Amino acid sequence: MTSSSxxxxxxxxxxxxxxxxxxxxxxxxxxxxxxxxxxxxxLLAVGAAPAMVDNxxxxxxxxxxxxxxxxxxxxxxxxxxDAMTAAASAAAAAGTPWVLDPVxxxxxxxxxxxxxELLRSSPTIVRGNASEIMALAGGAGGKGVDSTDxxxxxxxxxxxxxxxxxxxxAVSGPVDHLTDGERTVRIANGHPWMTQVTGVGCALGALxxxxxxxxxxxTAAASAxxxxxxxxxxxxAVSQGPGSFAVSLLDELAALTPDSLVAAVRVA
Amino acid sequence: MTSSSxxxxxxxxxxxxxxxxxxxxxxxxxxxxxxxxxxxxxLLAVGAAPAMVDNxxxxxxxxxxxxxxxxxxxxxxxxxxDAMTAAASAAAAAGTPWVLDPVxxxxxxxxxxxxxELLRSSPTIVRGNASEIMALAGGAGGKGVDSTDxxxxxxxxxxxxxxxxxxxxAVSGPVDHLTDGERTVRIANGHPWMTQVTGVGCALGALxxxxxxxxxxxTAAASAxxxxxxxxxxxxAVSQGPGSFAVSLLDELAALTPDSLVAAVRVA
Amino acid sequence: MTSSSxxxxxxxxxxxxxxxxxxxxxxxxxxxxxxxxxxxxxLLAVGAAPAMVDNxxxxxxxxxxxxxxxxxxxxxxxxxxDAMTAAASAAAAAGTPWVLDPVxxxxxxxxxxxxxELLRSSPTIVRGNASEIMALAGGAGGKGVDSTDxxxxxxxxxxxxxxxxxxxxAVSGPVDHLTDGERTVRIANGHPWMTQVTGVGCALGALxxxxxxxxxxxTAAASAxxxxxxxxxxxxAVSQGPGSFAVSLLDELAALTPDSLVAAVRVA
Numbered sequence: 001m002t003s004s005s006x007x008x009x010x011x012x013x014x015x016x017x018x019x020x021x022x023x024x025x026x027x028x029x030x031x032x033x034x035x036x037x038x039x040x041x042x043l044l045a046v047g048a049a050p051a052m053v054d055n056x057x058x059x060x061x062x063x064x065x066x067x068x069x070x071x072x073x074x075x076x077x078x079x080x081x082d083a084m085t086a087a088a089s090a091a092a093a094a095g096t097p098w099v100l101d102p103v104x105x106x107x108x109x110x111x112x113x114x115x116x117e118l119l120r121s122s123p124t125i126v127r128g129n130a131s132e133i134m135a136l137a138g139g140a141g142g143k144g145v146d147s148t149d150x151x152x153x154x155x156x157x158x159x160x161x162x163x164x165x166x167x168x169x170a171v172s173g174p175v176d177h178l179t180d181g182e183r184t185v186r187i188a189n190g191h192p193w194m195t196q197v198t199g200v201g202c203a204l205g206a207l208x209x210x211x212x213x214x215x216x217x218x219t220a221a222a223s224a225x226x227x228x229x230x231x232x233x234x235x236x237a238v239s240q241g242p243g244s245f246a247v248s249l250l251d252e253l254a255a256l257t258p259d260s261l262v263a264a265v266r267v268a
Numbered sequence: 269m270t271s272s273s274x275x276x277x278x279x280x281x282x283x284x285x286x287x288x289x290x291x292x293x294x295x296x297x298x299x300x301x302x303x304x305x306x307x308x309x310x311l312l313a314v315g316a317a318p319a320m321v322d323n324x325x326x327x328x329x330x331x332x333x334x335x336x337x338x339x340x341x342x343x344x345x346x347x348x349x350d351a352m353t354a355a356a357s358a359a360a361a362a363g364t365p366w367v368l369d370p371v372x373x374x375x376x377x378x379x380x381x382x383x384x385e386l387l388r389s390s391p392t393i394v395r396g397n398a399s400e401i402m403a404l405a406g407g408a409g410g411k412g413v414d415s416t417d418x419x420x421x422x423x424x425x426x427x428x429x430x431x432x433x434x435x436x437x438a439v440s441g442p443v444d445h446l447t448d449g450e451r452t453v454r455i456a457n458g459h460p461w462m463t464q465v466t467g468v469g470c471a472l473g474a475l476x477x478x479x480x481x482x483x484x485x486x487t488a489a490a491s492a493x494x495x496x497x498x499x500x501x502x503x504x505a506v507s508q509g510p511g512s513f514a515v516s517l518l519d520e521l522a523a524l525t526p527d528s529l530v531a532a533v534r535v536a
Numbered sequence: 537m538t539s540s541s542x543x544x545x546x547x548x549x550x551x552x553x554x555x556x557x558x559x560x561x562x563x564x565x566x567x568x569x570x571x572x573x574x575x576x577x578x579l580l581a582v583g584a585a586p587a588m589v590d591n592x593x594x595x596x597x598x599x600x601x602x603x604x605x606x607x608x609x610x611x612x613x614x615x616x617x618d619a620m621t622a623a624a625s626a627a628a629a630a631g632t633p634w635v636l637d638p639v640x641x642x643x644x645x646x647x648x649x650x651x652x653e654l655l656r657s658s659p660t661i662v663r664g665n666a667s668e669i670m671a672l673a674g675g676a677g678g679k680g681v682d683s684t685d686x687x688x689x690x691x692x693x694x695x696x697x698x699x700x701x702x703x704x705x706a707v708s709g710p711v712d713h714l715t716d717g718e719r720t721v722r723i724a725n726g727h728p729w730m731t732q733v734t735g736v737g738c739a740l741g742a743l744x745x746x747x748x749x750x751x752x753x754x755t756a757a758a759s760a761x762x763x764x765x766x767x768x769x770x771x772x773a774v775s776q777g778p779g780s781f782a783v784s785l786l787d788e789l790a791a792l793t794p795d796s797l798v799a800a801v802r803v804a
Binding site for chain 3 (some may be wrong): 032034037038075076077079104195199239242247
Binding site for chain 3 (some may be wrong): 519
């Protein structure tokens, strides 16, 4: 479905940020050793409360009381991957929204299988780059990772996954493409330095889990993307390189108001 | 016991910082994947030497040669929790001071049991927020986590743990409360941004392990708290948000002199 | 062998940086929980692509397709150490250059044994401080960790390891000493704040793995050392302490040009 007005508009995104600030979500993160600190700091800066409960003895116990759950496959081990499958199942059973970030799916066999298994636990949102989303679609019986990774091809794969699994799929890139299988939202903010700081995409998945606690999945994915990329625009304007950019990004996430977000987001 | 002069005064805190700088302590940290880098950087900035030896094959071997040991339950796994219990026992047996940070105790069953088990290995200092300390007291037979979490209630729980286990208990908050069961020290420095950066409390536990290598437990806990919160006051004055605050906090920890610490600490 | 011109000269180092930027290497990092984020950010800032594939189910699968592999013993566990030995063997078999960073070898028995075992998988480069390198030489039958740790003693140990195992050995310090057993390169850039930020040495090992993808081992080790220490000189000039230094170091790594590198490196 296409239309002249976007499926999610800027005021809806601003309202989602107001809602998050009014009732800070508790976000359980099962993520990787590279970005765990950064992810927690991004969540705190926006106004959410991170809880990094990622061991198999506690993950399923916590998911029902979290506002949202992030499962990120960056550095999976036997114990943490057990925790991930348990948390995803518990979240799905309890109605807790959860986000799957299939890091490097397609490029490595074990985690690709793990990502496909997790996909069957009804993630609320799947977030990845074009290659990862296309790999998931290929593994699920559709196009493979070898197909061209143009935005259009990734969008088709995203729509296929969205429809097959009843989820929202977010494809990160210079222009972020988000789809629920019917509607598609494009957000055109952001800066190349986002790719020179590890974990910016991983933190985006965590923000989606934060917003999914109070907004519908497509609005949550769009709001998280808008907040991170608009803050990135502002941070880049006052930074000298990727190091100072990462620091300023946290400052700008904390300073961002719903009004300035609405004014700056480029959504279509 | 109450008195008009504090149990630990500012000059004693200044002397502890001078002592740490004169003989840098080697601090073994068994901590979590979220804050490991930050904790090491805080220790280095102050002038201590971190050693993140947290596997079960080496943890007990290292504890006797460390100046102090930190055991932090942020993201425990089967292997690292084995390392923690072994390091705690080895530290206690060797007379190495050690600090227990029972992250999220009370909210999750497995780690609450682990925290209570560790409490029986004679920690030198227990550091947590009001809820964690009250949960430990409840699990040890006293008040539970469901009791009101006012500072007074947490202080009573802290005193109970301190007396029962012969330890110093530090309750972090806008005003930090530290007690050995008889004497109570209150430190009123710090800034709200400390709660918007992950791991500031975890780093405080590590600093307590650093100071405990050369100062008595209550002085060590008070000195660590004073150093971190005074540096935070200074960092906040030159920062734009939680990102730049975290960076400046490391700079200010490195720049802090005993004299400026004595002048700025608000201890009662 | 000594000579009036250095074994690797500044223009060769500048050319190596140009080469890395022209064809960004994919660097597999099996490293520790303390420095994983920092290491990835250092690689990204320079222009390399990090891939933190460190579990035993995937490590050996990935090593043959990586440009270079880093094996760092900072916080080894049973599962990650299995991944390290598998990745090292796979790298050696596939001809992928790999770097061994034997963190704390000598001071702890298990990891010292692990380091010596890994040494037999033909690392392209071994990077450590004087104590670590001397411990490896001692464990390999030469001088022990108890011998004096002057630069001269460490250099002799480094040359012995280099000749015995056919590797390049880099000894980090105020002046870095690099040797292939015959030729020795000394690089005299850098700043004391490098020792007040955790993981600067660990990141140096990762940079060596990045450069080893396209340069010979001694040139790779020298180029990585030059890039990091020259960027550190520049970062220190604009920083207030170790916190802002770490941030500026990433900015300066990204901004460093081959020409300014050639002009600033002090190589002998």
